[in-house]
Amino acid sequence: MIYNVEKWIKEKSFGCQTCGQCILTHTKLICPMNCPKGLRNGPCGGTLDGKCEVIPEIDCVWTRIEKKKTKKNPGVHLPPDPDLLNTASYVNFFNGKDRETRLPHESLDTSHIPASSNLALKMQQGEFVVTLEIASPLTEKGLGRVDKIMSRVAPHVDAVNTTTNAGGIPSLSSIETAKVVQAYDVESIIQFCGRDHHETDFLAQMEAALEAGHKNFLLLTGDWLPKKDRKVDQQTWFPMDSAQMIHFANQRLHDYLKRLGVVPYLGCAANPFSTPMPVSVDRLHSKRHAGARFCQTQAITHVPTFREWYQQLRQGRENDPKLTIPSIPLVGNHKAFAVLCRLPGVYVDESLYRIMEGEDFQRKALDWAFEIAEGVTEHGAAGIHTMNFGMPPDLIDEFLIHIRERAEAARLRSTDTLINS
Numbered sequence: 421m422i423y424n425v426e427k428w429i430k431e432k433s434f435g436c437q438t439c440g441q442c443i444l445t446h447t448k449l450i451c452p453m454n455c456p457k458g459l460r461n462g463p464c465g466g467t468l469d470g471k472c473e474v475i476p477e478i479d480c481v482w483t484r485i486e487k488k489k490t491k492k493n494p495g496v497h498l499p500p501d502p503d504l505l506n507t508a509s510y511v512n513f514f515n516g517k518d519r520e521t522r523l524p525h526e527s528l529d530t531s532h533i534p535a536s537s538n539l540a541l542k543m544q545q546g547e548f549v550v551t552l553e554i555a556s557p558l559t560e561k562g563l564g565r566v567d568k569i570m571s572r573v574a575p576h577v578d579a580v581n582t583t584t585n586a587g588g589i590p591s592l593s594s595i596e597t598a599k600v601v602q603a604y605d606v607e608s609i610i611q612f613c614g615r616d617h618h619e620t621d622f623l624a625q626m627e628a629a630l631e632a633g634h635k636n637f638l639l640l641t642g643d644w645l646p647k648k649d650r651k652v653d654q655q656t657w658f659p660m661d662s663a664q665m666i667h668f669a670n671q672r673l674h675d676y677l678k679r680l681g682v683v684p685y686l687g688c689a690a691n692p693f694s695t696p697m698p699v700s701v702d703r704l705h706s707k708r709h710a711g712a713r714f715c716q717t718q719a720i721t722h723v724p725t726f727r728e729w730y731q732q733l734r735q736g737r738e739n740d741p742k743l744t745i746p747s748i749p750l751v752g753n754h755k756a757f758a759v760l761c762r763l764p765g766v767y768v769d770e771s772l773y774r775i776m777e778g779e780d781f782q783r784k785a786l787d788w789a790f791e792i793a794e795g796v797t798e799h800g801a802a803g804i805h806t807m808n809f810g811m812p813p814d815l816i817d818e819f820l821i822h823i824r825e826r827a828e829a830a831r832l833r834s835t836d837t838l839i840n841s
Contacts, residue, residue, distance in 0.1 A: 423508040437652065440504035441518035443497055448488040453500075455481045456650065457615075457641065458657025460497040461664065462486065462703045464641045465691040465718060466764035473764045474644045475651070486699045495524030496667040496710050499619065499660050506654075527710045530673045535685035535713055537635035539579045539607055543714060544741050548827050549578045549803030550820065551609065551716075551745060556584045556597040563592075566600045572813060574604040576820035579636055581609040581716070581805065585616055588645040595629050602633060609687065610634050614660030615642030619668055622660065626669060630682050638687045638716060639665040643764055662688055663710050670711025688712040690744075692720065692729035693767035701732045714743040716805050719760065721749070721769040723795030730800050742802040748793045749807045750819060751776065751785045756810030786815050793823055797830040 423438075430436030430451075434444060437453035443460065444451060452460055456474040463482035466473025470483045498521050504512055512518035534540070542549050552573055554566055570580070582597035598608035610629050612622055626637065641662045648656050660668075669686055677683050688707040694700040704715060720726050726746060733744070751757050757776050761768050775784045793804045804823060808816055 422511055423506075426508050426510055437654065438506050439500045439654075440507040440509050440512055441500055441521040442509040442513075443522055446494065446497070446524065447485045450481065450485045450488070452481055452485060453657070454652055456644070456652050456656065457661070458500070458654070459641065459661045460500070461661055462706060463694070463699065464661070464765075465689050465694065466643070467691070467694045468765055468767060469695055483696070483699055486702065487696070495526050496663050497521065497524050498667075499664055500657075525667065527667055528671055528673075530670055530711060533673050533677065533683055535635070536682045537579075537607055537685045539609075539636050540685040540713065542578060543743055543802050546741065546802075548797070548824060548831070549745065550576065550823060551579045551581055551803065551805045552577045552820070553581045553583060553747075553805065553807045554597065554601070555586055556582055556592040556594060558589075558591050560592065560596070563597070563600055566597055567603075569813075570601060570604045570606070572817055573820055574606050576817070577606060577806075578803070579607040579609050581611060581638060583611050585613060585642075587643050588615065588648075593625075595625070595632065595634065598629075598634055599632075607636055608634050609636040609638050611638045611640065612665060613640050613642030614662055614665050615645065615658045617665075618659045619664075622665060623668060623672070626684070627676075627680075630676060630680050630684060635682060636685045636687065637669070638689070639669070639712070640689050663707055666707055666710045666712050673711075685714065686712050687714040687716060689717065690715050691718040691765045692726050692746075693718065693722075694765065697729055697732060700729065704733060714745065714802070717744065717746045719749045719763070719766050719768075719807060720746040720792055720796055721767060721772055723792060723799070725767075726796050726801075727799040730796075734800065742800055744801060745803045745805045746793075746796040746801050747805040747807050748789050748796075749809050750789050750811035750816060751809045752782050752811030752815065753809075760809050782812065782815060786811070786819060789819060790823070790826060794826055794830040797827040798834045800834070803827075 427438055434451045435454050436451055439453050463480050467480040470480055472478050472480045501521050580601045582594045584594040585591055594611045601608045639662050666686055673683055690704040691700055749760055775781050775788055
C-alpha cells in the first residue's frame, strides 16, 4: 500500500521511475531516472543544445538539474541496487536499505600516486602526445587489419585507443585488439563502457588488463544500444556510468600498486560542444574529482568553441599539467562523413561540410584537420587524438608524420602571444 501511494504521488509530482532509492533531495527535486540511460551523476557526452542524446525531442534531464545545482563535486552516486527497484523508497529510507545507493560517496584523493604508463609520464612532463583510434574488429579474423595499420603507424603514435562495441554493436574486446598494439611496443588505451559492464565484471576485466601489461584506460558511459526502443525504461538503464567506473577503479589504486605493482592511468571523455558550456565543464571537473587523470574530447571541428571551453576548464588551474587530448577527425569519404555527422554529441562545423561538397575534398579535409590540430594545440591541448573517417592510409600517415612538428610550431606561436600580450 505504501508503495502504491508513494508511486502515485511521486509520478504525478516528479515523474518518478520507482527506483526505490530516491535521490531527489540531491537533484533539486528533478528525478534523474528520467534519463533514458538511468544516469545518476550528470549528463552524458551526447547532449547538444541541452537536448537528450537518446530522445532529442526532450530536454536533457541532467542539464535541467545542473542548471539548478550550486554544490560542485558533491561525490558519486553508486548504481541503483536492482533489488530495490519498484519498492517503496520511504520504507527503504527508514530501514536503511537504500543508504549505500541513496547517499553520494566521497572520492579518494589519489593524486599523490603516479600512474605507471609512459603516456602518463609524457603528459605530466608537458610532452605533446599523439594517440590514434583503432576500432576492435567484429571477429578475430579482423585482427589482421589492426596488424596492418600498426605496421604503418607504430613509429608515430604514443598510444592507441582500441575501441570496443562501438555504437553498441558487439565486437572483440578492447583487450584482444590491444594485444596486437602491444606487439609493436606501443601502449594501448583500453576502453570500457558502463553500458556493457556491471561493477564486478568491469573490475575483473580491468585487473586482467593490468596483469596483461596494459596501463591506460578510457572509461565511458557509452552510446545507446541499437535496436532498443528510445524510451525511459528500467530495462534499458545502463549498469554504470563513467563517473561510477572511475570511482570504482580509483578506490583500488593502492591495492593495484601493492598487489600488481602498477597504477592504471584513468581517462574520461568530455564534449566541449555540449550546452550550456558550464555544465560540460563542471561534468569534467566532477570526473576528475572522482579520479580521472586525463581527458579525451569528442571530435573537434571548430577551434573557437574549444578555446572558450578550455579557458573555462583551466580557470584556477593554470599551473596544473595540461591533460586534455582533443579528437581530430580525418574525413576521407562521404559515407564515413555521414557516420561522423550522425554520431551522438558531435557538432560538425559548416567549414567541413563545404569541403566535403567540393572537389579534391580528401586533400582539403587533411589540410583542414591540420588547421584544427594546430588551433587546439595553440590554445593549450596536451596532444591530439586521431580519428579516421575513411581517409586513405597515405594521408593518415602524412598527418601522423608531420603533426608533431606543426604542433610544436603552434605551441611556439602560443608562447609568443603570451609574451607579447
